[in-house]
Amino acid sequence: MTYHTLLFLLTTICAAGAVMAGDLLIGAIMLALVSIGTSLILFDFMAPLAAVFELSVCAGLITVLFVGAVSLVRQSEDADARGRVKFLVLPLAAAGAAIILWFTLPGFFETLITGGTVSTAGQDPIGITLWTARRPDLLGQIAMLAAGVFVIKSIFPRRNK
Amino acid sequence: MTNSFALDWYFIALILFIGLYCMLVSRSLLRQLIGLEIMSKAGLLAVISSGALTSNLSLAQAVIITMIVIEVVVVAAGLALLAKNFRINKSVDIWNLKGLKG
Numbered sequence: 578m579t580y581h582t583l584l585f586l587l588t589t590i591c592a593a594g595a596v597m598a599g600d601l602l603i604g605a606i607m608l609a610l611v612s613i614g615t616s617l618i619l620f621d622f623m624a625p626l627a628a629v630f631e632l633s634v635c636a637g638l639i640t641v642l643f644v645g646a647v648s649l650v651r652q653s654e655d656a657d658a659r660g661r662v663k664f665l666v667l668p669l670a671a672a673g674a675a676i677i678l679w680f681t682l683p684g685f686f687e688t689l690i691t692g693g694t695v696s697t698a699g700q701d702p703i704g705i706t707l708w709t710a711r712r713p714d715l716l717g718q719i720a721m722l723a724a725g726v727f728v729i730k731s732i733f734p735r736r737n738k
Numbered sequence: 739m740t741n742s743f744a745l746d747w748y749f750i751a752l753i754l755f756i757g758l759y760c761m762l763v764s765r766s767l768l769r770q771l772i773g774l775e776i777m778s779k780a781g782l783l784a785v786i787s788s789g790a791l792t793s794n795l796s797l798a799q800a801v802i803i804t805m806i807v808i809e810v811v812v813v814a815a816g817l818a819l820l821a822k823n824f825r826i827n828k829s830v831d832i833w834n835l836k837g838l839k840g
Contacts, residue, residue: 579742581742581746582742582745582749585745585746585749585750585783586749588749588753588779588783589749589752589753589756592753592756592757592776592779593756595760595772595776596756596757596759596760596769596772596773596776601768601769604769604772605772608772608775608776611775611776611779612779615779615782615783618783618786619786619802622786622787622789622790622795623790623795624786624789624795624798624799624802626799626803627786627798627799627802627803627806630802630803630806631782631802631806634806634810635775635779635806635809635810638810639775639809639810639813642813642814642817643768643771643772643813643817645817646768646817646820646821647768649820649821649824650768650820650824650830663763664760664763664764667756667759667760670755670759671752671755671756671759674752674755675752678748678751678752678755679748682744682747682748682751683744683748686743686744686747686748687744700793700794700795700796701796702796703796703799703800705796706796706797706799706800707800707803710797710800711797711800711801711804714800714801714804717804718803718804718807718808721807721808721811722807722811724811725810725811725814725815728815728818729814729815729818732815732818732819732822733818733822
């Protein structure tokens, strides 16, 4: 088993752990581990910029947001622990899905791989690609951030006395 | 399954299944968001794997950065909704979101 496959396996196990965790705080921490695993996979794919972004934003910022939310709702969630059986069934469901996927997907992926077009153009650096080919994405990102601020402002309006 | 990319995509499909399962069986908004995050990680891995397969890593990285920004905004808005819902209904059940109407 190569390092690359091991990373994918660990990320999958952490994802299952995040879903199955009884305590939401453990779920949030497992989700951070999924992000760290994803980040290591990105490093392994020679995509360092995306990996650092993933590590800082998803494993850092989003985990902090989740832990803050968990601290708010923890007592209410703990009281509703009786419906946890459906989460404990996950390994069984995942194992069933894994067996079905093992026999159905490889052939499909092989056709995808042979049908894919490999870029023959020289690889531009990420900065050039981002500022030339994907410039509308940057505008979209700014618009998304503005929309996020607007949503949060409208959910929590300032109260007038 | 000899090809490394096919194995990658096999794991990606499994991660996607786990996220989807979490979203389908859970009624808690927080767990729904955890499922959404896991599914988005699967999408992110699919993009980088495709980028590596087609020798287009720069483009894949640019798309991933956009995906992460969108992911953060969606999670922040979702958690804000959760906080508001919890403040009004004292519950994180998604079916109580109707109570926020108006």
